Every structure is written in structure tokens, then in C-alpha cells.
Amino acid sequence: MTVVTGPVWWDGDMALDPDATLGEAGEFGLISQLVAQFGEALADDEHVLVGPGDDAAVLRIRHGHVVVSTDMVVEGRHFRRDWASAEDVGHRAAAQNLSDINAMGGTARHLTIGLAAPADLPVQWALDFARGFAAECATVGATVVGGDTTRADEIVIAVTVLGQCTVSPVLRSGARPGDVLALTGRQGWAAGGLAVLGRGFRSPRVLVEAYRRPEPPYAAGKEAAEAGATSLIDVSDGLLAEAAHLAEASGVAIDVRTGAFEVPEPLVAVGAALGADPMQFILAGGDDHALLATFPDTGSVPAGWQVVGDVREGEGVTVDGGAYDGPTGWTHF
CATH class of the missing domain: 3.30.1330.10 (PurM-like, N-terminal domain)
Structure with a gap:
């Protein structure tokens, strides 16, 4: 004999108490x-x-x-x-x-x-x-x-x-010297929101909301594949960190050009308030889930993508042609 000493919530016709644990x-x-x-x-x-x-x-x-x-x-x-x-x-x-x-x-x-x-x-x-x-x-x-x-x-x-x-999946390993590096989607916004929350603030609200609810460019992945992207990755842990994954998987070097990015005003405001370089949010920020891809040339880059660098012989990732000693992204351990 089974004795039930509490409410039996698994009856399909019984609604849960909204305050139940x-x-x-x-x-x-x-x-x-x-x-x-x-x-x-x-x-x-x-x-x-x-x-x-x-x-x-x-x-x-x-x-x-x-x-x-x-x-x-x-x-x-x-x-x-x-x-x-x-x-x-x-x-x-x-x-x-x-x-x-x-x-x-x-x-x-x-x-x-x-x-x-x-x-x-x-x-x-x-x-x-x-x-x-x-x-x-x-x-x-x-x-x-x-x-x-x-x-x-x-x-x-x-x-x-x-x-x-419905087309061949685009891997991280297809970038070749001479390709261009391109980005689509918001980048650095979620990182700015996280920095704001970490200081106990709730504004700029647009950045906090970007952290809470990312807006990935969901249509852009298939678009890149159909346009002939040679490699592709989403920016979940940091732009430079993801570029490094592409470089390592493809056996190439990648250079990222900071001059290609337009720093949005909310990131400028947060950088000024926190005493931080807003470019770091863009280069090392994740959680926006923008897409980073390489294409054979600028003519094959779809509309809505921004060329932000290029692929070269060698290994590793450089910024503006030189070594970069700032943060590159999120580390899990």
C-alpha cells in the first residue's frame, strides 16, 4: 500500500499551484x-x-x-x-x-x-x-x-x-591565405552589458538587454554558406578567441583591423564611465553570437557583412598587423 502525504501534482488534469516549488x-x-x-x-x-x-x-x-x-x-x-x-x-x-x-x-x-x-x-x-x-x-x-x-x-x-x-556545412578549417575575414551581427554589446551589471548598474539599458537577450543573425549562416564562405564560426566567447579557432583549424594566420569597426555610442559611454577601452568589448566580448567568416574575396561577401581583416600565411592572430596583449575572450576554466 502506498501512502501519499502531499499534493499529487502529476495528475494530468490538475494545475500546479503557481507558488509551488x-x-x-x-x-x-x-x-x-x-x-x-x-x-x-x-x-x-x-x-x-x-x-x-x-x-x-x-x-x-x-x-x-x-x-x-x-x-x-x-x-x-x-x-x-x-x-x-x-x-x-x-x-x-x-x-x-x-x-x-x-x-x-x-x-x-x-x-x-x-x-x-x-x-x-x-x-x-x-x-x-x-x-x-x-x-x-x-x-x-x-x-x-x-x-x-x-x-x-x-x-x-x-x-x-x-x-x-541543405548545402555543405561550413567548417572552421577551410580558410586560406588571401581570404578576407568578415563579421555580421552585433558585437561587443553583450560584453558591455555584462560590464555594466558587474558594477551594479542597469544602464545603458540597451547593453543590459543585449546581454539578457542576444539577437544572433540567424539567417546569415545559411547565407554565408550559399555565398561560398570558406570557414565560419559564431562569436560566443570573444572575437579574437574565435578568430584564433579559425586560424588554428585552418593552419593560417589572421589579422584583425580595428579601424574596420565602428564603436557604437553605448559602448563609448560605458568605456568612459568604467575607464575601459570600448574596443576591448568588441575584440574580446562574447554572448552576442555574431558570425565570423572567411570568404575568397570581398566580392563574395554578402550584404550586411563587414570585412574586418584578412587571412595570411603563418599562424595565430594579430591585431592591426602586430601582437595583441589584451584580453581575447572568455575562458571556461
Whole structure:
């Protein structure tokens, strides 16, 4: 005989108390609400044969290549709850994964989410997170098809994204001497917002919002692939750091020209207030998820991209033709 000594939240017809914690709701109570949150978009997704609720999702792809990526978001390392709302965190977690598929020249289609969290976390936080995550996925027509939950001392989010490339995926390893280096999307804005939050401020608001909800150039990855990009990467950890990944994978040297960047006024204002060179936000900032690519020549660079450097014989990354001793990007360990 099983004795139940609390509310049974996993009844599919029972709504969760909005003030309940995860510990009170239980795993299946939470999952039922999350499935409901993500399930609305699945009804119109012809690629999903079996969605959440079974041991695995079943998907189909009509043509092209399947591309897969996994990323993690950890409380205290990648976000703070006093700096960003749960919905913001959902947007951020989705954006960084969708952007990885974009950086292959593909389009994200389906995602799974692993959520570990303290038992005393309000259920509403998880539902707000799901709402933001689903909204960001909707911008590219992607859907959540499954996931898992468990208990942890802090919030840990692990996301796997599956996408489709209808042309050959663009790798990091294709840059050649003589190529040009180009960038598209906002760069340095999220870094400026993080610097502002780190000092206890909330303005310029446009930078804080850029940190909370990135705006990756989702259409640009496929566009670059179709234009003949020779290598491609998203700027998640810092422009110079990502340029170094391209240089190493391709066995070339890359020079970045600071004169190619127009420093936006909000970054100038933050630099002045904090006594920092605003160019550092651009060169070392991540989390905007701009795209950095190499193309055979300037004539092949699509509209909306800015040439910011070139590819040369040799190795490593230089700035304005010389060594750079400033920060290059985020380090995880």
C-alpha cells in the first residue's frame, strides 16, 4: 500500500499551484507543465513523428545533412538570477545553441533540454524559463522535442540541438591565405552589458538587454554558406578567441583591423564611465553570437557583412598587423 502525504501534482488534469516549488511539484508534475509549454509548437512540425513522452523523440529529415551541437548554461557561471529573469535565461540558453547550428550554415530544427535545479526553486521560474526558450526557438521555427529533469545544488541547463544543412556545412578549417575575414551581427554589446551589471548598474539599458537577450543573425549562416564562405564560426566567447579557432583549424594566420569597426555610442559611454577601452568589448566580448567568416574575396561577401581583416600565411592572430596583449575572450576554466 502506498501512502501519499502531499499534493499529487502529476495528475494530468490538475494545475500546479503557481507558488509551488520543484520539490512540491515533483518531477512528473514539472514535466507535464513543461511539455504543455513546448507542445503547442509541435502540432505544426511535420518533422516530429514522436515528441515528448516516450523514451526518445522520433524525427525525420527530407534532405540535406543533420548537424548536432550541445551546450551548457550554469548558474553563477553563465547567469545570475538577480541579473536576468527566468525568461531572459531561456532566451539566452536557446540562442547560444541555435547559433551553433547557424555557424555551420544550417538551420536549427529540434532541441532537447536537461534541467537540473534545487528542490526549492519555484516552479514558476522553470515555466518562465521554458516560455523564453520556446519564444527564442520560434524565431527560427525550431521546436523542443524532449528532455530530462533532476535535482542539483544550482541550476544547470544542458541543451542539445539538431539542425539541417541543405548545402555543405561550413567548417572552421577551410580558410586560406588571401581570404578576407568578415563579421555580421552585433558585437561587443553583450560584453558591455555584462560590464555594466558587474558594477551594479542597469544602464545603458540597451547593453543590459543585449546581454539578457542576444539577437544572433540567424539567417546569415545559411547565407554565408550559399555565398561560398570558406570557414565560419559564431562569436560566443570573444572575437579574437574565435578568430584564433579559425586560424588554428585552418593552419593560417589572421589579422584583425580595428579601424574596420565602428564603436557604437553605448559602448563609448560605458568605456568612459568604467575607464575601459570600448574596443576591448568588441575584440574580446562574447554572448552576442555574431558570425565570423572567411570568404575568397570581398566580392563574395554578402550584404550586411563587414570585412574586418584578412587571412595570411603563418599562424595565430594579430591585431592591426602586430601582437595583441589584451584580453581575447572568455575562458571556461
